[in-house]
Amino acid sequence: MSTTVTEHAPAAAPTIGFVSLGCPKALTDSELILTRLSAEGYRTSKRYEGADLVIVNTCGFIDDAVKESLDAIGEALAANGKVIVTGCLGARANEQGDNLVKSLHPAVLAVTGPHAADEVLDAVHAHLPKPHDPFVDLVPPPSNAIEGVGVKLTPRHYAYLKISEGCNHRCTFCIIPSMRGDLVSRPIGEVLTEARRLFEGGVKELLVISQDTSAYGVDVQYRTGFWDGRPIRTRMLELVRELGQLARAHGAWVRLHYVYPYPHVDEVVPLMAEGWVLPYLDVPFQHSHPDVLRRMKRPASGEKNLERIRRWREICPELVVRSTFIAGFPGETEEEFAHLLDFVREAQIDRAGCFAYSPVAGAAANALPGALPDAVREERRARFMAVAEQVAVERLQRRVGATMQVLVDQAVGLGKKGGVGRTYADAPEIDGTVRLLPPEKVSKTYRTGEFIRARIVGAEGHDLIGVPV
Secondary structure (H helix, E strand, O other), X not given: OOOOOOOOOOOOOOEEEEEEOOOHHHHHHHHHHHHHHHHOOOEEXXXXXXXXXXXXXXXXXXXXXXXXXXXXXXXXXXHOOOEEEEEHHHHOEOOOOOEHHHHHOOOOOEEOOOOOHHHHHHHHHHHOOOOOOOOHHHOOOOOOEEOOOEEOOOOOOEEEEEOEEOOOOOOOOOOHHHHHOOOEEOOHHXXXXXXXXXXXXXXXXXXXXXXXXXXXXXXXXXXXXXEOOEEEEOOHHHHHHHHHHHHHHOOOEEEEOOOOOOHHHHHOHHHHHOOOOOOEEEOOOEOOOHHHHHHHOOOOOHHHHHHHHHHHHHHOOOOEEEEEEEEOOOOOOHHHHHHHHHHHHHHOOOEEEEEEOOOOOOOHHHHOOOOOOHHHHHHHHHHHXXXXXXXXXXXXXXXXXXXXXXXXXXXXXXXXXXXXXXXXXXXXXXXXXXEEOOOOOOOOOOOOOOEEEEEEEEEEOOEEEEEEO
């Protein structure tokens, strides 16, 4: 008696289109979701067409971001029809108290808030079950994954490291705590393990992010954790020191973002002066006038901030300060706005961005008296940027003639035809770049993700021009 065995070709893995919008914190959420999807055998794509389902990770902080997210959801529905929405916009309600996304796009399959990987995977499983194929889990990770870390959406040579989620502040212009919750710090051992794996995987620049990096560990009362058998406090200073040691061992950079100007940040600046981490601070000052800061419910006054920046630069003269500000906040007088312009000049803010105040549904600032007309808000934003750009360009001119370390983001023909890179003063995507000219030495070559030395020969706007040496 013979038995016939019928061989079935394995079914093609279901494909999920993925769109990631918003800030680096949302990007790390996307990386986690993509890593888990890949581990379960799903294919992922940047395209709507041909996908079995689309996930849109949204931003819901300001009006422009809300519009961009809603447009992306609409495009995904039109192109594909099967859409799951996650991210900050997914946590927002309309004026009637109903889910905003569902009210405007009722055809979406599911909506979750931010850092909700479990809920997203549950929705995927409900609408696109993965085929039962035990061999899928044995497939090597995708090329954009690092062992022990997962899928990265950034280039291989830099990565974001999220150290906490949520925020304890209740700034009147912000609704992030209502979307992302109160501060929850990641265990310090977990953070350092991820950092080490990223460095071992070839990352040359680690960008530390959170809603409030300075508050790391506050929620757990700076309790002592353990890593590599050593006790380490869950606190910003200890974290930065350990990250600096890891980075030095791998010839890499560590860059700090979203640092509130608390007094204990003064303890971190000497580590910058000593070369453990980059002398770069991304500090969201938002304004300078004490009355405006009080209405914003910000944690520090403008005068103290100015003094603090001066002290930081005394400790570390090479320090670069990036910040964001709001112009036209409710009740802002011309005198208060002039105070802000003077602050930018006196503080010599190297990199500054500015938003014209925009009412956000659910923000306490909406109830403040003295709302300014749109035209006034926009006019003040433009005036602010004119002053900020003048300061930034003047500070950038000081770099001409110096030889600086540059991390290469793009190399054309192994650098023989030029390239693009960044100095320690430039965070990816938000700051300037260095346009690299062809090297003077014919034998000089370099690749993306490598450090080189470049002589700065000019400045154009917010960018520098350099010649590899």
